[in-house]
Amino acid sequence: MKSNQDSIKFEESIIRTASKQDIENSSIKDLKKKALEFISSNSFPNKKNEEWKYYDFKDLFSNSSNIFSDTETFRQEALDKKELVMLVDKYVFRESSENLIVTVNGVYREDLSNFNNNDIEISNLSNCKSDQLIDTDSSSKDQYLRSLNTLFIENAFFIKVAKNKKIDKTLQVLHISNQNSFNQIRSAIEIAEGSSLDMVISYVGLEDSSYISNAVIDCHLAKNSNLNFTKIQNDSSNSVTLYSLDVKQDKDSNFDFNSFHFGAKSSRDQITVDLNGTNSNANLNGLYVVNQSRKTHQIITVNHNVERCTSKQLFKGIISDEARAEFNGMIEVKKNAKLTDAKQLNNNLLLSPKAHIDSRPQLNILTDDVKCAHGSTIGQLNEEELFYLQSRGFNKSDAFVTLTYSFCQEILNKIKLDSVKNYATNLAFNNISTDSNGALAKLANNDKFKKSRYAKNLK
């Protein structure tokens, strides 16, 4: 009952705040009106919904009551520009310093971005046909969260890669959050026919800020295009993040997704991939490393809508202390999707007795002649392996770290850029409950490692 009241209170705050907005002057006023209508006549998702069954709403409601309480506008003063520039400097990957898009508290900041590539078009809410780009709410599972996003967005960014362009520099999108606010991140990514793009999207938050971020991203991969998308979530440990990613793939397209979760008090990702063109392929990889009393929820759906598509999901989790994680992966093979080849695997390492995982790999197959495999494992570190390393001089914590690293390096190795890989590796180890003195640095220090003649063949 209590949570129901909290939910109603949350919804009321939203509507009250929305009514103070100047919707009439927005460049997407029709969409905002539509979103408000939806929000007003529907309620926030609850546990009756299968995909929210394991979600703990407490963190969301406690942050929201804090955000909505005294400031009716829920937006405080942001950091000044100088401080922001310093933060950008700190978190930009050197390979991407000239291909950088920055948002602060959800708002696209052209002044902090640095972008110069004629093959990629970047636009914002007011200078593009944003209506078309944003009007995707009703076709998605997360209509409430999406409508919420539409209702409150101030600025968004849209990336379009022109036809037949292979973009060789990695594009970085850096999301900075630094206040107690309800942040709406919105973007759409269009990869035109025959093109390819690598991007890294990183989320960072100032440690003392208790924000909620609600991100909505739409990707469209046209015929024969390729998108490599690495997400690194390192939000403030007081924050609550909601994330909705919808990917639509045309014929012969390829989507590589690497998702890393290291931050936030509670994070929830809803990822939906639609394979709409024959011979398209999606590889979804994830690593979540949670400790203390943090929670993460990974809700992944791959829809095989047409024949001859392939997909692979590999998600790994390292859960310690009293942390909880949920992996809810679904492969939907639709009636027409003959010759589908779909795999899904979820491996979890529980490092303490109170750590918890709900792992639900699921298949729903509506046709014959398909190859599908799924499974999940839950385990602890292997005692014999630990002893073997100790018998070779590794102290307990080095042995522990080495084995933990060996568990997750398969996912970390999917990251192409060394600087990004090192960043993610360090975050992974900061989130494991142990003092990881020394060993990690030795293993993860790729630059030093590279010097070995034998290292060149190491994958």
Place this chain on the structure above:
Amino acid sequence: MSIIEIKNLEAVIDTEESNTQILKGLNLTINAGEVHAIMGPNGSGKSTLSKVLAGHPDYRITKGEVIFQGKNLLDLDPDERANSGLFLAFQYPVEIPGVNNLNFLRMAYNSKMKFNNQEEMDPLDFDDFIEEKLNILKMKPEFLERNLNEGFSGGEKKKNEILQLLTLNPSLAILDETDSGLDIDALRVVSEGINAYRNKNNAVLLITHYQRLLDYVEPDYVHVLSGGKIIKTGDKTLALELEKEGYAIV
């Protein structure tokens, strides 16, 4: 000078499933420069002895003491024992997927260096260092690129144990059935590796079922371990006798 003195050692397996006494008053002293062989029936406690000495957590010492180069061995953690110069080549080396063999060898080597306040070796120097050891064992460099023992054949795992022995250069090498599973050529190569390691300051404890290894690595003493203690000690001719007659003679 003695490297290790095992005095009246008693040990039990102490796991959730089992609580059985395996070592029942074992005595053994090994001096620098010596090679000792332990033979004995299956299940007599040979591997137990080696794992007890290495510090495996499944065993509990109920009596006795072990002095290793002047230190009380049983007070040390497994890594401290290793870094102080005790090495066990396992009868069944474990596979560790995801841990690169070369990286592992270097970390093991540098753990020992650090423990003894010596300078750690950087990767390039380590490449040269390890190459020399690989050559002694006629191992291909590919083994360095693979994950630790993962998918190694039985014999390859044993060779990899001896590669670690040469890398870590301990003062006591306990080799638990390193010869089992080696083909004829590999046995010779591995024996050459063991002999390359030997010097007047270190010692070898060979656990084996077969006389053949002892032709290559000549023992000063041969012990028979049975029922958790050493019941007979002789010179290398004892091994020949046992091979011919079986354990009925002891």
